[in-house]
Amino acid sequence: MKLLVLLVCLAGLASVDGGVIQFARMIKVKTGKNALAYNGYGCYCGLGGTKQPLDATDRCCHAHDCCYSKLKSSSPGCHPTLVHYTFYLQGDEIVCEPGNFCQKTACECDKAAAECFKKNLGTYKKSYSNYPNFLCKGSRPQC
Template sequence: MWTSQMIVLFVLAGSSLSSSLNTGVDTPSRNKRNSLQLCDIIQRNTRRNCLSYSFYGCFCGIRSWGSSPLDSSDSCCRQHDNCFSSIGRSGLPFLTYSYHCSGNSCQCTDSNRNSAQYRSCQCDVQLGQCLRNANYNILHNLYPRRRCR
């Protein structure tokens, strides 16, 4: 569910992403919103625009629908929702955390590993890694939610 809310924020922030994410510079990242950080992590891991996942399948995008993921990418989003749920704190999509990426390898750098920020970062990094190894089916982009079971 949190994945959905964060990814919808990508649409609102889309115009600012192209200039900030395509610099090729590997520096510690700190952005205004967690959704921008998640977008960066997704793009680094998949080499796809993070908006490609905004309305993908039943679990990526605006809230989760149904109980069965359509494919491995959709399953990654479901796992991300579950990861955020396990943190058990509201407002997670708006938390800003510290992380560093080199190429497609990202690490969380918040010093307090028990903090919601660090754990939120871990969920996002795990999503990026999962999506990197998952298949992407263009037919599942803009998938009609009424067909989710």
């Protein structure tokens, strides 16, 4: 997840239109927040991920990491942070367009995370922004 947010930053500097761009758009649409607000949040949002998630928002990032890991293991050659997919809004609902397995599943992973962020907006704590990983405690939950 932290890699994803880093790529969002880099994508802003380059003319890349991969999955991170669409994910950032989903986050903005669902939460009203810039995707960078999640960079370095808690123990899982942003590059890497370790120990126990701190709150429900951080658990959204852990679940997103798990979704991407499952996708990569089931579809060798799939790079969910780079694959281009399309989605549209039907009212407030994100609808992933059909595509190949990698595109469709990456879109569904991103959609689930954006919806999770929206559902858990009330748990977002500014004090968990740029949270140092060495403060994360406990064991890493299984996917």
